Amino acid sequence: MDFxxxxxxxxxxxxxxxxxxxxxxxxxxFDMGVAMLLPFVGKTDEERRVAINAVAPHxxxxxxxxxxxxxxxxxxxPIVYATTFSGMYLALIILLFSLFLRPTGxxxxxxxDNPKWRNSxxxxxxxxxxxxxxxxxxxxxxxxxxxxxHYDEFLRSYYSGNFFSLLHPFALLSGLLAVSMFLMQxxxxxxxRSEGTVHERAQVFLKWAALAVIVLFSLAGLSLWFxxxxxxxxxxxxxxxxxxxxxxxxxxxxxxxxxxxxxxxxTLIAPLLGLLGALGAWLMGKAGRSALxxxxxxLSLIGIILTAxxxxxxxxxxxxxxxxxxxxxxxxxxxxxxxxxxFWVAIVxxxxxxxxxxxxxxxxWRKYSVEYIRENDHSLY
Amino acid sequence: xxxPDDVVDLSRLQFATVALYHFLFVPLTIGLTFxxxxxxxxxxxxxxxxxxDMVKFWGKLFGINFALGVATGLTMEFQxxxxxxxxxxxxxxxxxxxxxxxxxxxxFLESTFVGIFFFGWDRLSKVQHLAVTWLMAIGTNLSALWxxxxxxxxxNPVGAxxxxxxxxxxxxxxxxxxxxxxxxxxxxxxxxxGYVAGSMFVLSISAWYLLKGRxxxxxxxxFAVATGFGLASILSVILLGDESGYTAGEVQKYxxxxxxxxxxxxxxxxxxxxxxxxxxxxxxxxxAIKIPYVMGIIATRSFTExxxxxxxxxxxxxxxxxxxxxxxxLFDKLRKGEGTEVDRESLQRLQSxxxxxxxxxxxxxxxxxxxxxxxxxxxxxxxxxxAPLFYAFRIMVASGFAILIxxxxxxxxxxxxxxxxxxxxxxxxxxxxxxxxxxxxxxxFVAEFGRxxxxxxxxxxxxxxxxxxxYNDVLASFIxxxxxxxxxxxxxxxxxxxxxxLGPSSLHTGRYHFEKQHGRSAESVFASKSNDLx
Numbered sequence: 001m002d003f004x005x006x007x008x009x010x011x012x013x014x015x016x017x018x019x020x021x022x023x024x025x026x027x028x029x030f031d032m033g034v035a036m037l038l039p040f041v042g043k044t045d046e047e048r049r050v051a052i053n054a055v056a057p058h059x060x061x062x063x064x065x066x067x068x069x070x071x072x073x074x075x076x077x078p079i080v081y082a083t084t085f086s087g088m089y090l091a092l093i094i095l096l097f098s099l100f101l102r103p104t105g106x107x108x109x110x111x112x113d114n115p116k117w118r119n120s121x122x123x124x125x126x127x128x129x130x131x132x133x134x135x136x137x138x139x140x141x142x143x144x145x146x147x148x149x150h151y152d153e154f155l156r157s158y159y160s161g162n163f164f165s166l167l168h169p170f171a172l173l174s175g176l177l178a179v180s181m182f183l184m185q186x187x188x189x190x191x192x193r194s195e196g197t198v199h200e201r202a203q204v205f206l207k208w209a210a211l212a213v214i215v216l217f218s219l220a221g222l223s224l225w226f227x228x229x230x231x232x233x234x235x236x237x238x239x240x241x242x243x244x245x246x247x248x249x250x251x252x253x254x255x256x257x258x259x260x261x262x263x264x265x266x267t268l269i270a271p272l273l274g275l276l277g278a279l280g281a282w283l284m285g286k287a288g289r290s291a292l293x294x295x296x297x298x299l300s301l302i303g304i305i306l307t308a309x310x311x312x313x314x315x316x317x318x319x320x321x322x323x324x325x326x327x328x329x330x331x332x333x334x335x336x337x338x339x340x341x342x343f344w345v346a347i348v349x350x351x352x353x354x355x356x357x358x359x360x361x362x363x364x365w366r367k368y369s370v371e372y373i374r375e376n377d378h379s380l381y
Numbered sequence: 382x383x384x385p386d387d388v389v390d391l392s393r394l395q396f397a398t399v400a401l402y403h404f405l406f407v408p409l410t411i412g413l414t415f416x417x418x419x420x421x422x423x424x425x426x427x428x429x430x431x432x433x434d435m436v437k438f439w440g441k442l443f444g445i446n447f448a449l450g451v452a453t454g455l456t457m458e459f460q461x462x463x464x465x466x467x468x469x470x471x472x473x474x475x476x477x478x479x480x481x482x483x484x485x486x487x488x489f490l491e492s493t494f495v496g497i498f499f500f501g502w503d504r505l506s507k508v509q510h511l512a513v514t515w516l517m518a519i520g521t522n523l524s525a526l527w528x529x530x531x532x533x534x535x536x537n538p539v540g541a542x543x544x545x546x547x548x549x550x551x552x553x554x555x556x557x558x559x560x561x562x563x564x565x566x567x568x569x570x571x572x573x574x575g576y577v578a579g580s581m582f583v584l585s586i587s588a589w590y591l592l593k594g595r596x597x598x599x600x601x602x603x604f605a606v607a608t609g610f611g612l613a614s615i616l617s618v619i620l621l622g623d624e625s626g627y628t629a630g631e632v633q634k635y636x637x638x639x640x641x642x643x644x645x646x647x648x649x650x651x652x653x654x655x656x657x658x659x660x661x662x663x664x665x666x667x668x669a670i671k672i673p674y675v676m677g678i679i680a681t682r683s684f685t686e687x688x689x690x691x692x693x694x695x696x697x698x699x700x701x702x703x704x705x706x707x708x709x710x711l712f713d714k715l716r717k718g719e720g721t722e723v724d725r726e727s728l729q730r731l732q733s734x735x736x737x738x739x740x741x742x743x744x745x746x747x748x749x750x751x752x753x754x755x756x757x758x759x760x761x762x763x764x765x766x767x768a769p770l771f772y773a774f775r776i777m778v779a780s781g782f783a784i785l786i787x788x789x790x791x792x793x794x795x796x797x798x799x800x801x802x803x804x805x806x807x808x809x810x811x812x813x814x815x816x817x818x819x820x821x822x823x824x825x826f827v828a829e830f831g832r833x834x835x836x837x838x839x840x841x842x843x844x845x846x847x848x849x850x851x852y853n854d855v856l857a858s859f860i861x862x863x864x865x866x867x868x869x870x871x872x873x874x875x876x877x878x879x880x881x882x883l884g885p886s887s888l889h890t891g892r893y894h895f896e897k898q899h900g901r902s903a904e905s906v907f908a909s910k911s912n913d914l915x
Contacts, residue, residue, distance in 0.1 A: 056496070057496035057497060057499065057501075058493075059496075060451065060492040061489065061493035061495075063492065064484055064488045064489045064493075067455070067488055068484035068488070068489070070458050070459055070462075071458060071481035072484075073462075074462065074476075074480055074481060075473070075477030075478045075482075078470055078549075079470050081473060082466040082468075082469035082470040082473065082848075083466065084462065085461075085462030085463040085466070086463055086464070086466035086850060089463055089848075089858070090854060090857070090858075092459060092463050093463070093857075093858045096455055097861060097865055099455050100452040100453075102452075103447075103448040103449070103451040103452045104869055104872065104873075107445065108445070108448065111876055111879075112879075153716060154548055155548040155549070156467050156470070157467075157470065157848075242544070243547045244546060334478075334551075334552075335474050335544070337552050337555070338474050338475070338551070338552050341552075341555050342478055342482075345486075349486055350485070353485065353489045356489075356493060356494075356516075360496065360497050363497065363509075364496075364500055364501060364504055379500075379502065379503070380500075
């Protein structure tokens with residue numbers, strides 16, 4: 001079989017989009033986590049500047065993972081991009097508005113040495129720390145529940161829910177889980193990049209964040225098993241058929257979100273990694289081993305995101321009102337040619353990006369302390 | 382103009398607002414990164430500290446601008462799916478690719494290195510830092526390339542075919558999309574416009590320092606760099622603008638005819654209407670002042686080819702709309718699985734007119750049952766509104782030539798070493814600051830308003846491209862964008878003006894105006910102006 005068959009390309013793009021969202025969660029996870037911690041780990045302006053400067057040179061590059069993830073959805077899964085962003089319209093607008101505060105917060109805060117000005121920007125940075133993971137978590141939770149959308153005969157999408165219908169208890173649970181994940185990532189990163197009181201306070205937050213991840217992730221699993229029906233395709237889905245999501249049959253059934261784990265037991269690694277990583281982050285944080293704590297936190301995030309992907313497979317977004325119109329990785333993609341071109345572009349550029357990103361971290365690597373901030377008052381944020 | 386009362390027009394207004402805001406910041410980013418690269422290259426080659434200070438100071442202003450470029454840019458990546466959902470589904474197979482490549486190839490480069498640019502001064506060698514600055518500039522320019530390849534495809538959709546099984550346009554020739562002639566000329570015209578904005582920014586502010594008589598050595602050097610780069614850039618803008626006219630004449634006849642308010646097809650070579658009052662109802666231009674031959678030469682590069690007038694375009698479009706109805710009927714039949722192989726072939730033949738059939742959807746959802754009146758109306762509305770385009774284009778061109786005069790004068794007097802003495806000329810330079818933005822924003826308007834009624838030229842009407850959102854949702858987001866962006870813009874301008882007033886003294890090197898003056902009064906001036914600034 002040809003390696004780059006339409007079916008394989010679709011599988012590869014499912015993995016690649018997963019990789020992009022993982023890239024987003026790992027890097028923006030600590031940017032946003034640090035922003036969430038900002039008002040709490042820093043009591044004074046200088047302490048807050050320690051936290052800010054620990055992410056300042058890199059947050060903008062990291063944010064591109066989010067932009068790329070959205071761009072890749074557009075290119076590889078256009079109908080998913082079209083349906084989700086217009087369906088969850090107000091949630092998306094709130095997400096965007098919160099993100100506007102980040103570039104301005106980072107760049108403008110230090111420009112004027114006035115407590116009122118700086119305190120305002122501290123909160124302006126806190127908001128885009130909390131709101132994005134909350135919204136992404138809620139959106140992710142809703143993928144498990146299914147969203148109320150359908151298509152007409154021209155594949156125009158219609159969405160019959162509203163903003164408040166997104167706030168199902170399971171979705172909120174998933175939102176809190178995402179916030180805890182980013183908090184854990186931010187706290188362990190801040191431990192790694194700071195010294196003194198900020199480092200110590202981050203250590204305390206890491207413990208609670210890791211605990212919250214373990215509890216919320218387990219609760220999410222339990223509620224899926226006991227309370228929430230999954231979806232499964234019974235007929236009409238061809239892995240190399242045309243990308244039209246209206247030709248298959250889908251039913252709702254209990255425990256459907258667990259089916260892949262019995263079919264492919266190897267996938268159980270993902271939830272295990274999610275739990276053990278968080279446990280490891282907690283233990284390593286307690287032991288003061290910042291680098292290992294950060295590494296464990298990264299593994300936990302990877303595990304949890306993979307768990308979501310493995311559970312939903314082959315679904316991307318099920319429809320609660322018209323299950324047959326659910327979007328799957330086999331009937332919601334771009335054409336074979338586009339997937340192929342984008343595959344080669346990604347294969348060439350992702351390694352290049354990783355190389356210069358890592359070089360950037362290496363070139364600017366150091367631990368930040370209040371003393372260092374004081375000495376470089378004019379050149380730092 | 383009335384406030385839009387339907388989702389389509391409101392979504393258009395929101396898109397235009399968001400894009401025009403974004404485009405206040407982007408050209409300056411594109412231009413300044415290159416100027417920073419040039420200044421830093423001079424620093425590395427000559428070792429003169431003043432050039433390093435120039436990079437740092439103009440870099441500071443660049444950073445203030447860049448923050449809002451990023452903030453407003455985020456919306457751009459998400460709003461196609463949010464507000465133009467059918468568009469995203471219908472052409473995402475082609476349009477999504479350049480957007481994703483833009484992130485992979487350009488945004489990562491730009492955003493990774495912008496951080497290192499600001500924080501790497503003490504951590505990198507001189508040459509390493511120079512490389513970082515240039516990578517940032519290249520990233521910025523590459524992003525312009527990919528977004529204009531995407532936009533070029535909206536204007537001139539090459540390399541794609543309709544697929545009835547997936548109900549969308551699909552890519553058949555990626556090279557055609559890449560090498561789209563419209564994208565090529567647009568790219569150079571747009572980035573050169575950015576270089577002009579960056580140069581004018583440095584020129585105007587330097588002129589102001591020269592008028593104030595402070596930090597003269599710093600200001601003169603900045604003035605000189607801006608003059609050289611600005612003159613070269615405005616010349617390419619004008620030249621490539623002319624090239625855009627030629628390309629538009631080939632692929633977007635309706636846009637060109639509307640810009641020129643050319644109602645009748647004139648005998649070759651057509652005259653250029655310098656000014657007048659276009660009247661859409663009467664289909665004529667009142668009190669037009671015309672220059673013979675010029676239009677024909679710009680649009681066709683010949684003395685013998687005709688430039689098609691709007692009335693003739695409307696007539697042609699009426700025919701295409703009728704063909705479009707046939708195409709739509711076949712499309713409907715095939716979609717329901719009732720079509721034969723013959724139908725499939727006929728649709729293949731009529732495919733290029735299917736979009737014209739869609740134009741009727743605004744009048745009758747079934748298309749095939751359109752009345753004669755509806756067809757005529759759709760044909761009349763198949764060209765853009767003439768007057769706004771006609772005026773916007775003239776504002777753009779007039780600003781362009783005014784900018785050319787400024788840079789030419791400054792180049793001339795610099796070559797005679799007089800530029801920095803003539804106060805009237807320096808004031809002129811200060812006052813010219815808004816001109817590039819006037820030209821750029823009206824240029825965007827000409828390009829995109831001139832594409833109407835199409836979202837994708839002759840393929841997908843704007844009215845069909847929109848999401849199935851409620852009016853109130855879009856109204857809420859529109860108000861949010863306007864308020865939020867305006868507040869951020871005010872904060873940005875406040876910081877910008879504060880730092881411009883302070884000048885290179887904000888670098889805390891001890892070498893500049895507010896830091897050098899002796900005596901208590903001067904110190905207190907510095908204290909009041911600079912102590913609370915980093």
